[in-house]
Amino acid sequence: MAEDVAALMKHLGIEKADFTGYSLGAGVALQIAIRHPDLIHKIVVISAPVKQSGWYPEVLDLMAQMGPDTAKSIKQTQLYQFYPDTDWEALFTKLGDLVRQDFDWSKEITAIKSPVMIVFADADSVRMAHIMEFFAQFGGGQRDVGLDRALRPQAQLAILPGTTHYDILSFPMLAAIITRFLDSPMPEGM
Template sequence: MTEWSGDMQGTGRYAEVNGVNLYYETRGTGSPLILLHGGLGSGEMFGPILPTLAERHQVIAVDLQGHGRTADIDRPLEPEFMADDVAALIDHLGLDRPDVVGYSLGGGVALRVAARYPSKIGRIVAASAYIRSDAVYPEIRGQQGQMNAAAAEFMQGTPMYELYQRVAPRPEDFPRLLDKIGASMAKDFDLTEEISGLQVPTLIVAGDADMAPPGHFVEIFALLDGGQRDGGWMGENRPKGGHALAILPGCTHYNLFLSPLFAAATLAFLDERQG
């Protein structure tokens, strides 16, 4: 099992936004990069790649509602609300169009930030984030439907459980988190229209053995004008919005966030500023 923890060695603070006491840690210097973790995790998930990202950016690793060091509130656990929280955090910190990088749940949040608040951010990286609920493999969809408080007992000893018990303000809330995230995953959704209209340069990242087939992420890229023609000798025919796609070899949904390839692809996209 992957160890979902790491010594981020950053400066941790809380910001009161939208009724959530949102925890974030800051590390490094340079242009700001907001980093969003996956479901049942926290910013600590990125421990192994944080030093690489922080060499070139001021990384602001956020613990989303009900995750990590951010306590839950009486509000559904929905990516749309979390996107509103990220936008409010940008205002709270006075950031000038930071980039937003998210994995899995965090990737879905990043996409929604881009769709809802394009003027507040620079570029986004959405990793292992599918845009239709029916895109994931059927067996995974079935497992998601079984996520609820009753699963807490069976998750003891997993990286998700151990991390939550170590850092959460109320460790006893883990079953509540499972209930709420299970209810969220059970909902059907389709972000096709929102993604088609993105005005923010976006990198879509997936593992070659991810939770959804590679073709789904190619489909997302196509919505962003990608894969429609030869790019040209000088890249003059690349997607008009500066979008890009990366399918990472040897990566699954469960280890992509730790991969040096993910860090390298992210930095290349954010720092080259092409398109």
Template sequence: MSYANVGGLSLYVEEHGSGPGEPLVLLHGGFGAGETFAPVLPALSERRRVFLVDLQGHGRTADIDRPLRPELMADDIAALIQHLGLARADVLGYSVGADVALRTAIQHPDRVRRLVTVSTPARRDGWFPEVVAQMDQMTAAAAEPMKQSPLYELYARLAPRVRDWPVLVAKLAEMKQQDYDWTSDIAKITAPVLLVYADADAVQPAHMVEFFTLLGGAQQDPGWDASARPASRLAILPDATHYDILISPLLPGAVLPFLDAPDAATA
């Protein structure tokens, strides 16, 4: 357990595992913390060094005077990879963390070897309309009733300044109400990408396929020898939703073969 001073933040980081595989950075969802990856951490850390990160204002990382934005937190993660003495790392993010992971690969392609995004779209209207409506209705006033939720229990147990809970709620609400469309930026990603979704996700299935198409997938039959198969992958996990996909026993089985596959340059 340690803190890394990057981007004006004292960013909380935990390292697990010591296997020979490529280092892996895990980024949690909104209102979460690195420890929310506990269900899949044993499998992921068995063969590699895994770094659990608490993003700005989450978990054990105190907030600073700047808005929550995936683009800013992506700069934090790129700086963290450098701070850890790594030339590059694999990066896996879930929900808000997937947004940060995606922006890291877009803004700092030299720092990301392989990218896994779990349960997030490439643009805001990729969510189901009712999800967007819920984001639009969220305000700082939700902070008090949310104190009855497991999200607050996690925050209250870990946060260095528990009084900042209303600030986190307000900042996340403001962030999730920002319109965005990153589809034109996908071409800047040089890493192979694995898109992971639940079969009952909050992201529209048509957008899942569209996102995969932007990465070179779903273009043609790969051929009997798979010579035309794209470098990126799409995985849809059965019997899962946006809210419980991290506890799916199928998640490590989808992620590890992708991360362990040889790079095209060395295959």
């Protein structure tokens, strides 16, 4: 998917962009930053781990079971009503194959030079210990940044209260938090 986005940007003549992704889409945004750092201005990763083991075990169990039978449960949702012509069985089969793949991008993300914001729910499907490990890979949470903020990492972390992986996008202040990050000046030398 990252390669598709890069090709589309080239086709449209877009040299650089900010990327925001949620869950699977956040993984795509991370892959764009890893594979095509020249296309990234800033990146916002919402509710996605940097490695497969970042998910809680029960989430991994659900991913292991994802397939055509999962499509039956979608018929009672608004999503199904919005997209009635979707082949849900084929979609969940492909998604199941994708989400069962083991991954660990820990080393690759350390090469990301663009400003990064990672956003999680306080009751996310991603383990809190993993969230802190993820933030630490960008230098966050390692020390006091000082009164002058000189030691502040370029990465930012937001933990949204009263939210879960499944409702984080409806948090009333999410858009304002992301906009503030995207509108802030680029660090010197970028």
